[in-house]
Amino acid sequence: MQPLNQATLMQLTDSALVTPSPVQLPRYRRTDAHVGVVHLGLGAFHRAHQAMVFDALLQRGDPRWGVLGVAMRTTELADALAAQDGLYAVQVASREALRWQVVGAVLQACVAARESAQVVAAMAAPGTRWVTLTVTEKGYGPALAALLVQGLAARRAAGLGGLTIASCDNLSDNGRKLQQLCVDAAAQNDAALAQWIDTACAFPNSMVDRIVPAATAQHRSDAAKALGLVDACALGTEEFWEWVIERRFVDDEDGDALAAAGVHVVEDVKPFEEAKLRMLNGSHTAIALIGAVLGLPTVADCIARPAIHRFVHGFMTDVMMPQLQRPGLPAYRDALLARFANPELRHKVHQIATDSSLKIPLRWTATVQARLLAGASVEPLALATAVWMRYLLGADEQGQAYAISDPLGETLQATAQQHRGDVPGTVRALLAVTSIWGEVLPHDARWTARVEHWLQVIRRQGVAAALAQLHPSD
Structure with missing residues (x-):
């Protein structure tokens, strides 16, 4: 040839x-x-x-x-x-x-x-x-x-x-x-x-x-x-x-x-940049962590599950979009969901979960702060944060071990393992990493309580149960 x-x-x-x-x-x-x-x-x-x-x-x-x-x-x-x-x-x-x-x-x-x-x-x-x-x-x-x-x-x-x-x-x-x-x-x-x-x-x-x-x-x-x-x-x-x-x-x-x-x-790229960072990248991180804990290999495998699709739709619509100024946000959201569902891309969750300690401050933290300041709901982000804490144990819900590729990986995994049986202790210790969560969030009682709630559900019943509780009418 x-x-x-x-x-x-x-x-x-x-x-x-x-x-x-x-x-x-x-x-x-x-x-x-x-x-x-x-x-x-x-x-x-x-x-x-x-x-x-x-x-x-x-x-x-x-x-x-x-x-x-x-x-x-x-x-x-x-x-x-x-x-x-x-x-x-x-x-x-x-x-x-x-x-x-x-x-x-x-x-x-x-x-x-x-x-x-x-x-x-x-x-x-x-x-x-x-x-x-x-x-x-x-x-x-x-x-x-x-x-x-x-x-x-x-x-x-x-x-x-x-x-x-x-x-x-x-x-x-x-x-x-x-x-x-x-x-x-x-x-x-x-x-x-x-x-x-x-x-x-x-x-x-x-x-x-x-x-x-x-x-x-x-x-x-x-x-x-x-x-x-x-x-x-x-x-x-x-x-x-x-x-x-x-x-x-x-x-x-x-x-x-x-x-x-x-x-x-x-004239200004910023509104488009912010929408990509929070809706695409922010959702990607959440999907990757959920998929890693559930043992699902790709983003498309995750989005094929109705509960995860609903979670991501709500994550973008209810939490991210109210903070953004990009024109045509609903159409952009729908395009992202269609992209996530594309099975031909074979986008691996563990690849996307790489360097989460560097990505979360850019993709989630500012939105959490803005939502708390406005007295608005932070539930999907609190659940995603709890999933991140569960992910740091280094094994999925079937007991299959995986490597955590992150500059803080060893430290974070050691912290998660040290507090494995203590949900409040896990949340306090991991939210105390100021390079990820800043100086304010670790001391916000409402945020801490919601992350504790979801981590407790995940530890006792699993990620699928937590997703179901987030949308109980579905």
């Missing part, structure tokens, strides 16, 4: 003219496209998200959105993509159907640690208009700043204008943080360059969302069957995607172009 590359893509395209292909293929001439976007952080998420948006723009006849995909350190993916002329197939899964799409937006691929000169030259090229990033929060450090500043310095020296530099990650206020990182790094050696970066470049805040599981051998096998070609870079994702970006661009017309491809271009 031949590999996927530009030559074999042309064969597929020619065949599709005779016999319609079930695989969506690029309808544009890739030779007419040029690199207008340098993307830092080449990986599965970018290839199933921004690259597909840029592919849609190329499909619309705008050749300026070709991508140089830059892996920061690891070489395997970049080299595999280079061997395939940047082409790869994506399996897009909804509950109703699977479809395949060959994405052609990545025109070149390289590795920053190995080919930094190529990356700098690309940022300084006249045709480059954007830099996008999907690096982790931990990646916002000196090495990233140095690379960006080097590229921007070369661009300024060539007498070219600034770039739109868009962070596409889960970091709140990401555009401003990246802007400050670059300005501070440049200012150490060149105050004029720092001023130019601050004024000539645009750093929009953005929020991105799409579940992209790690690529597997099954994806590659399925791609071979669909394409009749070997694709070493095949991956899968869900039908849903979202990119919300602040209207802050070097070229104002870019906002209209992105909007035509389905991107939300808005």
Whole structure:
């Protein structure tokens, strides 16, 4: 079987003219496209998200959105993509159907640690208009700043204008943080360059969302069957995607172009960011902990249970949504529930439960505080917190042990084990972790009482009984 590359893509395209292909293929001439976007952080998420948006723009006849995909350190993916002329197939899964799409937006691929000169030259090229990033929060450090500043310095020296530099990650206020990182790094050696970066470049805040599981051998096998070609870079994702970006661009017309491809271009990203954090991420954590204790392997397995579906619906509707300002919250909630139910994603609960001590403060704690201050119900959050405390015992209700992957995992598990037979003691000890719950909640009698109540139910009767008691009329 031949590999996927530009030559074999042309064969597929020619065949599709005779016999319609079930695989969506690029309808544009890739030779007419040029690199207008340098993307830092080449990986599965970018290839199933921004690259597909840029592919849609190329499909619309705008050749300026070709991508140089830059892996920061690891070489395997970049080299595999280079061997395939940047082409790869994506399996897009909804509950109703699977479809395949060959994405052609990545025109070149390289590795920053190995080919930094190529990356700098690309940022300084006249045709480059954007830099996008999907690096982790931990990646916002000196090495990233140095690379960006080097590229921007070369661009300024060539007498070219600034770039739109868009962070596409889960970091709140990401555009401003990246802007400050670059300005501070440049200012150490060149105050004029720092001023130019601050004024000539645009750093929009953005929020991105799409579940992209790690690529597997099954994806590659399925791609071979669909394409009749070997694709070493095949991956899968869900039908849903979202990119919300602040209207802050070097070229104002870019906002209209992105909007035509389905991107939300808005004045303020914050309401969308908060809704994602509290409704999607907050629910995900709750589902993962419930699933782990019940011994259910995936999010879809959890949501298939009516009691958990009802819990998550109420968690979002009654507790999270009243605190949020995003437009169209009921439709957003329903879209999230449909995503959670998608069995094709195989999103493992223990993967999502990772680092819960870091996630809970961002996803739950502020809502608990706001609800208590307003005198409103905190029941679903109190129950979820009790489930978290039960999860820390390190074994599900069938006695199957599991590892707790968390920076505080050993300490929290030891605390839970120490107070195993003492519900009030467990609640006091675990709520006393101020890095998770802050300084106020551990001393709030109402909150403490509700968490104790639900932990008592869970210890005596199990999580399923607690969920049933939360919705006794169902």
